[in-house]
């Protein structure tokens with residue numbers, strides 16, 4: 001079973017308007033509220049592709065209950081650690097073509113006791129094969145929380161996947177994650193490495209450094225410009241050959257990671273198919289507010305080019 005850990009879940013509130021002016025009333029439309037957070041998005045996508053998955057996270061208040069109930073209604077089991085306060089509501093505003101405002105709140109604080117409750121939960125997961133840890137940490141999370149969670153996963157002989165923007169990523173690579181999914185911004189901010197689609201020397205050097213630091217496999221996503229995957233021996237590049245109308249880029253990275261994992265976790269030799277599914281899924285998700293229904297993925301897979309770089 002692939003469990004996901006979302007330390008800082010959120011209700012995503014997607015709305016649209018035509019332009020945004022200060023000091024005036026803006027009438028918005030198309031409001032969509034969905035239970036989210038990066039790891040939840042991974043679980044929902046894995047579930048869509050028929051992979052057994054369950055959600056771990058800290059949840060609080062009415063919004064926490066909405067997310068837990070919403071996830072269960074979508075058919076994914078949740079093991080919540082209930083905390084004080086109110087789980088955040090993040091606001092994603094589409095104000096016109098190519099104009100997105102992403103307002104991401106800090107979230108409900110957690111305590112040492114909440115962290116211990118999460119560790120006990122992880123210790124008790126009999127069927128844990130892999131824990132995918134995604135997203136930000138809530139206020140008051142201890143410096144050692146992620147390391148503590150990962151050490152418990154490793155003690156059970158399971159693997160872990162990291163999709164985090166925290167500078168802690170540099171340190172946690174030493175624990176040898178099965179897979180990391182940085183984007184170009186995270187590589188620059190955390191490791192001081194610049195990469196660009198098409199500049200394959202810089203990509204190969206970046207991959208070599210990430211492997212040397214401990215990452216077993218790397219899925220490097222570059223938004224609409226494609227993605228590179230490296231297993232330490234070979235590097236592949238995948239990109240789409242068709243245009244999509246972007247409604248919201250929120251959730252695209254999470255769904256791309258999950259779509260990749262949904263195939264590659266159990267069939268490591270199907271890198272090219274996994275990349276095709278990953279890119280097609282991301283392309284479909286940007287057309288929707290939230291994750292959408294993945295209805296165009298099969299069709300989009302035909303328009304994804306994958307080539308071996310090295």
Ligand SMILES: O=P(O)(O)OC[C@@]1(O)O[C@H](CO)[C@@H](O)[C@@H]1O
Nearest residue numbers: 010036037038090135136250251
């Ligand atoms: O603050 P974090 O945890 O980095 O990001 C949270 C978040 O923006 O990420 C997801 C999209 O990737 C959204 O569902 C969610 O609101």
